[in-house]
Amino acid sequence: MLVGYARVSSTGQSLDIQHEALTDAGCEKMFAEKVSGRSTHDREGLARAIDFVREGDTLVVTRLDRLARSVGDLHRIIEKLTEKKVAFRCLNQSGVDTDSSTGRLMLAILGAVAAFENDIRLERQREGIAKAKVEGKYKGRKPTVDVTRVKTLRDDGLGPSQIAKTMGIGRASVYRALAA
Known part of the structure; x- marks a missing residue:
């Protein structure tokens, strides 16, 4: 079974283009979310997709950066899929898959390039x-x-805990304000 995963970074963005591409590729089941891709933490849609796929399935994304933004996250995701004997395919970067050694090499190279681009963006x-x-x-x-x-x-005469409670802030914020 082909299982699609789509992600956009903010709630103002649309998943329609990715959804359409995954449907056209033959994905029978889809998982989608609107959340930052900086890490796999708090990405419930991705977690559900990985939990859903079974041996022989293929997880499909439109672009590699929709799956992971760091090489570490990419390798952890691919490792989880490999442990479950699930293949991976990227639609817009042909040849990026886990079905062949060349595909795995391309996956590693493109993952490194994506991480490099992210570092450059942060530097700028x-x-x-x-x-x-x-x-x-x-x-x-x-x-x-x-x-x-x-x-x-x-x-x-109020103490830090009382100030925090009165203002609805954390005690650490009170200490920082008093130190300022």
Whole structure:
């Protein structure tokens, strides 16, 4: 049985194109989710797909980056599938499969390239943030804790636990605010 897995990174994105491609490829069962692919943690759709597939099945994705963003995650997923004697196929990167040694080689190479691209993207993002900070355009995330109120409550005689409860924040946040 061909089992499809589709993923987009945010709720504003559509799964329609992937769903259509997987259906056209002959997938009889589909799993999909809208969640970041940075790691396999919190990816319930992927977990259900891996749990569902049985020996002789093939897990199909449209693109390799829909399955994993790091080489480590990719290898762990492929290892789980291999242990279950389940094949893997990628539609848009032909030759990427676990059915042949060439396919497995291509899988490893493309996984490394995807990880490299992700590293470059993160590096560019960090450079952009650093430049924006120098230009005074980047202020970071808006504070979520009112430091003045924390200090006022402390001056009124409340302890960190009481301040946290009163403000609906964690005690660690109270300590950080008091240290600021």
